[in-house]
Amino acid sequence: MPLNSIQALQLTLVVISLLFAGACFLGWRLFGRPKHALIWSVAFLLAALQYGLNLLRDEVPVYEAWWIAVNSLSCLLVMTAAAGHRVRLKLPTPLSMGVLVFAGLSAAQVVFTVLVPRIDIRVALAPGFACIAFMHVAWVLYRYGPEPRLAQQVAAGVHLLFGLAQGLAAGIALQFGLEPSQGQRDAYNLVNFALMPTFFVAMGITAIFLLGTDLATRLRQLAVTDSLTDLSNRRGFMQASARLLAQAQRRHQALTLVIADLDFFKRINDRFGHAVGDHALVHFSTTLASGLRGEDVAGRIGGEEFAVLLRGDVSDARRVVARLREILVQQPMSVAEEVVPLSASFGIAEWQGEAQIEALLIRADRALYEAKAAGRDTVVLASPGEAAGAMAAAS
């Protein structure tokens, strides 16, 4: 049987849907198994099924059954695609709510197709729901999207346009009354077979685009993160510090750098083992990070060496260091009921307008060296003239 142009279009859409389903599945397999990639893959499989069912219209003996199946499937795939976006953005996505909405929409299809036949309502139902769902997706992408912003905004724009097209289709259908005129049929078909497939393809491309940019963001993040402590690594610390420094220069704010180095850490490794040593590093870093404000920058810049660039002056830095040392003493780490003694030496240097963070690091490093030389478990403040003077010694 030869295909007419609409059937040829639907066949093309079956193939395109399968390609997108495959691409999302590959994204799931290759990009660290993000759950939403799998959900989108299922959504595109449902789309392929729906376009395939469209092709079978003349083969199904009961038109109403075919109509209800196609339109319920359409709502299900829209819900699945939207759920994928919510999962990606870590927003609550209750399955029970989805089941309820799907059941309601399917029941409405049965009512307006079989029990109280109304062509305007039954035709408007699926695009009307898709309009609401895609507008919602556009909003959450715009509102809750993580970096990078461009990918989010493109995806939000595509869903907004797709939602508007769906709304237009629903609006035209609602004008049908009991029987649509030829003009109304033509307008509806134009939206349904020209606009919709275009946005459907655009939606698939944005899904792949989001998966790709999310992966790039994750890799960038991994490159600047210390895998043991989850703090920035040296490279991440330098980058974040350079940004904070530039900001402080513009706003004429005070900055202070603190470098901390655990004392006799080798002994902890030797005595308790490397795993306990690792645990001690995590213990120290979480205690350090818990005393910082959101705008402060912290990082593990060496094996047992940490750095913090604080927005504030020396007295702010002293407060942070005093709190940290107090916690290390009062809430020590223990292994099998044995206390693991943990102390650190600190070098503090106040920013004096240096253009590069490296210059500040050198001054704080010298102060730290003096703290070590002074017996450890000590805080030394780098003097403005680059000489460092002992500030406080621990008992």
Ligand SMILES: Nc1nc2c(ncn2[C@@H]2O[C@H](COP(=O)(O)OP(=O)(O)OP(=O)(O)O)[C@@H](O)[C@H]2O)c(=O)[nH]1
């Ligand atoms: N468990 C563990 N140990 C590490 C890690 N990175 C570095 N180290 C160890 O940290 C120890 C650092 O030793 P040293 O440089 O001699 O310093 P220290 O023993 O702390 O002595 P001082 O700094 O002079 O007080 C070495 O034994 C390293 O193997 C890590 O990620 N995990």
